[in-house]
Amino acid sequence: MKESYAVVTGASQGLGKSFARQLAARQYPLILISLPNENLPAFCSQLKADFKVEVHCYETDLSLKENIFCLTEWINQNFSVNLLINNAGIGGTKKFEEASATYIAKIIQLNVLATSLLTHQLLPNLQKQQKAYILNVSSLAAFSPIGYKTVYPASKAFIHSFSRGLYQELKDSNVFVSVVNPGPMRTNEDTTRRIDEQGFFAKITSLDPDKVAKHCLIQLEKRDTVIMVNPLSWLLLKLLPIWLKLPMLTNKIKREISITS
Template identity: 70%
Template structure:
């Protein structure tokens, strides 16, 4: 029943987007933490569509003591945040290069700018996304494909997530962002060829200014409140 409701919701959303913006909308549900699904989805896209914009937005995190995590927990973060982002980009790049202008937007995180206790694997995976994006931008800068990366803070995607982030205290509240506003700004900036997109300047500045011996315990203590 739950799957049927999700399917109906996506169909209604697709129709509403078509009605409001006059664009064709197609959705395909799959688990990108499985490599075979990433490759089959890439093949399906390449066989049926011309791609001018690729947004690698799929990602997963979590807050746990590292010793209490499972192999599945660790593997899923790496597979989705690192492997899926890399493989989707690799498999769709020939398609993107066929267009007159094309863009890749990779969604990293402010967590990419600092290690964080009780998250451990997640910041490392997002640091990969940031580094990967910057390197790929340099590699493709003389082609028709422009590469951007955005490092947003925590996003208020639903009430449960918002409540959990607010438990981090003042740091969590300051960095909590509206997903709609972030999405609009990202699309606007990538089309203006901004290779590093900043949506929370205050947090970005603090993470660059604060030395690691202050930044690491500060962020870890904020995140620790979630575990407690």
């Protein structure tokens, strides 16, 4: 029987990179995917050297549908897969009227279409394994619309809903589906600076991507269908009425735009 691989999208930076490290430390053979020119081959070589695991890298733009089909055909023809982590995604902060059509389309194509099609095309492969897992990365933004981020929260709400529905379809099969809804993470210097500028609450609720990845993998093994890594922020979003949280979150983003512009 062929060895089964973990597939991680958006693996060259941030949470995806942390997932790759955590999985390599657990001796998982990996297929890592990212955009071209993000130093993915060097990262793959580092993981091979550090953890003595097999790592394959694949560079492509998943916002293009034809690239998704090329990737999944390559995976299905050459590898058995028992874990798919749909981590690749894109956000953005912009006035909707000032956003380009390309900007809007890319968020939807990467966050919504790529997650859906990758899952659909790799599902037959996952179903051939004794046990298999799908983990989709949503966001706390899935629980509230936000002005100046109009498309991003909507795309993450889709991922959350899609994951919950697919879990229900597959709950009696060998494929377990989970979704994680992290909040802001200190993934790079720019993101860390933006978090710090948002004040005390943002600082104390921000997350470390390595800890998030480790927690997600533990909870996935426990078959946790909705993984919450920031329960305080989630509780506030759930308890606050929409008429209160919508303007509050929108005003926070509006201030962020005014600071950076």
